[in-house]
Amino acid sequence: MPPVAAPPQQIDDHALEFDRTVHRALVHRRALAEVFLTDAVRVADDRFLAAAQLPRAHWCYTDHTAAPAQVDPMLLLECCRQASTLLVHRFLDLPFGTAFLVKSWRTRITDPDALVSGPTPGELRLDIRTAGARSRDGQLRSLTLDIGLQVDGAAVGESHIQAGYLPAEDYTALRTLRRRSPAPMSDELAPRTGAQPVQPALVGRRDPRNVVLAEAHVAGPTATARVDVPLDHASLFDHPLDHVPGMALLEAARQMAVLLTGEPRVTGLDAAFVQFAELDSPLTVTATQGERIDVEVSQNGTAVCTVKLER
CATH class of the missing domain: 3.10.129.10 (Hotdog Thioesterase)
Structure with a gap:
């Protein structure tokens, strides 16, 4: 043997x-x-x-x-x-x-x-x-x-x-100053309910627990959705956090690219993290298809993360 x-x-x-x-x-x-x-x-x-x-x-x-x-x-x-x-x-x-x-x-x-x-x-x-x-x-x-x-x-x-x-x-101190209040931890918040999650197959997934998008809409070369990461997700929230982690935002961007193009393979990404993505305020994500997929995650009208994806 x-x-x-x-x-x-x-x-x-x-x-x-x-x-x-x-x-x-x-x-x-x-x-x-x-x-x-x-x-x-x-x-x-x-x-x-x-x-x-x-x-x-x-x-x-x-x-x-x-x-x-x-x-x-x-x-x-x-x-x-x-x-x-x-x-x-x-x-x-x-x-x-x-x-x-x-x-x-x-x-x-x-x-x-x-x-x-x-x-x-x-x-x-x-x-x-x-x-x-x-x-x-x-x-x-x-x-x-x-x-x-x-x-x-x-x-x-x-x-x-x-x-x-x-x-x-x-x-x-930085988090409290920017928020004007202490940031809640993920294990202190009740699970969000009511949002309609995207069907797993549309974002290249089998298990619904790994879908991080909800209320999606595709119109031509543009798609919009809500970022809806389960706060008890065993990988993305392996331990309590006071913000949506960068890995979750990148997964949301990847799922938007799959939703928009039907192509599961991503060969490159270029991400900038501009602000903290807060847990207690809705996150919106927009993706536009061109030579690449341009994704922006925003909160309260301000970009928190931008991602350029290549297939």
């Missing part, structure tokens, strides 16, 4: 292991099932390598109608988020409790065919280079991360993240 797992493989002579996940706190997850990162090493002052196992079955990230089954680009984004989170805690001494603010996020899938799911869990390797680090009072405040992505040894894409970091007390 062949072995279940081969010895750790090398990237630039640095071994990465895939036989256990990292501590959940390092990637800001509560559920062990939501931790995909398995290893990380520092190879230079500004270069890090990380590894993640891509599950063959996951109630959110493999819940798609597309055939043949492919690794979900949103799963790759979540692995990038986890790697960038672990990196600043483990290697750059960022304290736990610090608030993470994603300012912009750009990703390209350069080889979509290499993302076809195989008979075993995929092995993702992330080659991360950092730049533009700025600190205040000895604590990191901003950083840019460029991430190369390999799945089972094949280069499949790249991601670019601009992130900011705030001490907990500064974050709370």
Whole structure:
């Protein structure tokens, strides 16, 4: 019988292991099932390598109608988020409790065919280079991360993240100042009712729990909908939050692109996060089809997030 797992493989002579996940706190997850990162090493002052196992079955990230089954680009984004989170805690001494603010996020899938799911869990390797680090009072405040992505040894894409970091007390003060009131937590709010969710198949999903759009309307090259993320969603709200997370906004943008075009594959995105998406006020999303799909998420008449999607 062949072995279940081969010895750790090398990237630039640095071994990465895939036989256990990292501590959940390092990637800001509560559920062990939501931790995909398995290893990380520092190879230079500004270069890090990380590894993640891509599950063959996951109630959110493999819940798609597309055939043949492919690794979900949103799963790759979540692995990038986890790697960038672990990196600043483990290697750059960022304290736990610090608030993470994603300012912009750009990703390209350069080889979509290499993302076809195989008979075993995929092995993702992330080659991360950092730049533009700025600190205040000895604590990191901003950083840019460029991430190369390999799945089972094949280069499949790249991601670019601009992130900011705030001490907990500064974050709370900022949120209260901008809202003029304390922000409620997701576990304090009652589930929203009454909105008509989009049929799962129209946004490339099978499970209704993974639909984040409601009250959708398509007219020619434009679609509008309400962003309606379940506050008890086990992946997007793995733990209580005081805002709609960036991953949920990106999933809403992806679902809008599928709704508008009928095409489930997305090969690129360029997102800017302008303001916090509040939990206690409706979010509207508009998508327009041209050479690309332009998506804007707005709240109270003001854009909170813009996303440009490529198919």
